[in-house]
Each structure stands twice: as C-alpha cells, then as structure tokens.
Amino acid sequence: MNVMDELVDAFLSRDLEISYVFNCQTEEILFDVSQSVTGEPEIDWDDEEVVEFLVEIPQISSEQAHEVMVRFAKKQNNNLAYQLLAVLNGKKPFRTFKDKVSQLGIERQWYDFEYGFAKERMTEWLESLDESFI
Known part of the structure; x- marks a missing residue:
C-alpha cells in the first residue's frame, strides 16, 4: 500500500x-x-x-461523508438516484446507503467515487502542509 x-x-x-x-x-x-x-x-x-x-x-466528518454519498447518488441514472437519495433521507442513512449500493451492484463504483473524493482532499491537505515538512 x-x-x-x-x-x-x-x-x-x-x-x-x-x-x-x-x-x-x-x-x-x-x-x-x-x-x-x-x-x-x-x-x-x-x-x-x-x-x-x-x-x-x-x-472525514459525518457531514462530508453524507455529502459525498449525495453527490454519488446524483451522478446515477434517475432510478438509482431516486433509490439512493431515498435511503439517505431515512433512518440510519450510512448503513442503509451501503446496503443499497451493494444490493444495486454498484459497490465498485461507489468505492471508486469515495476514494477519488478522499484522494483529492488528502492531496490538498498534503499541499497545504508547510514546505519545511516536505
């Protein structure tokens, strides 16, 4: 790794x-x-x-994590987006979102999307560190 x-x-x-x-x-x-x-x-x-x-x-904060799930949902076709957004507005949105992603067979796409978001944040974070560190 x-x-x-x-x-x-x-x-x-x-x-x-x-x-x-x-x-x-x-x-x-x-x-x-x-x-x-x-x-x-x-x-x-x-x-x-x-x-x-x-x-x-x-x-990542809970708010950021939720926003990433919403962004992912909105990038899907209408049917998938509707299902994903519905679980995000229900009880236990994090668990039910991951269950729904699995049920819909789009886990790989979700994890790639989430990784991409996190990689961008970590790249920005590394760049923000004082030059004397790097």
Whole structure:
C-alpha cells in the first residue's frame, strides 16, 4: 500500500478512538491511540523532538461523508438516484446507503467515487502542509 492509499484510509476511517498521524519526514502513518488498545505508548505531544515532524491527519466528518454519498447518488441514472437519495433521507442513512449500493451492484463504483473524493482532499491537505515538512 502506498502513502496516498494509507492517507485515504486514515481520512475515511471515522474512528473516534484512533488519531492518525503523518510523519512528514519519513512519510509514515502512525496511530495515536490509548496504550491499552495497542500496548504501545501514546505519542508524547509535549516532547518537541518527538513531534517536530508529526501532523494529525484529518478525518472525514459525518457531514462530508453524507455529502459525498449525495453527490454519488446524483451522478446515477434517475432510478438509482431516486433509490439512493431515498435511503439517505431515512433512518440510519450510512448503513442503509451501503446496503443499497451493494444490493444495486454498484459497490465498485461507489468505492471508486469515495476514494477519488478522499484522494483529492488528502492531496490538498498534503499541499497545504508547510514546505519545511516536505
């Protein structure tokens, strides 16, 4: 897996217990999570030497994720768009959207679309980092 794929995975993870951190010097993706989860110590954000090149990777918000699903739905033919938008306006929209995408046989298209969105965001994010990091 290349660095961009790892950044995309971190961005899309929406895991509230794990912070993903990018080492701008080594281009490694690190996890910052409770020691009780991994057995490894958490990142010491007070140690300037340790964190000099570390930046927390942003994660997609619920609002962004919902908007991406709406955009995908609107790119489909009328019948598919109607079905997808209907589940997005119902109960548990995230779960039912993914179930509907699977049921309609358009999972690959959905994941490609979602990946494309996330890759754009991560590319913009990398470009926004201070030049001294890269």
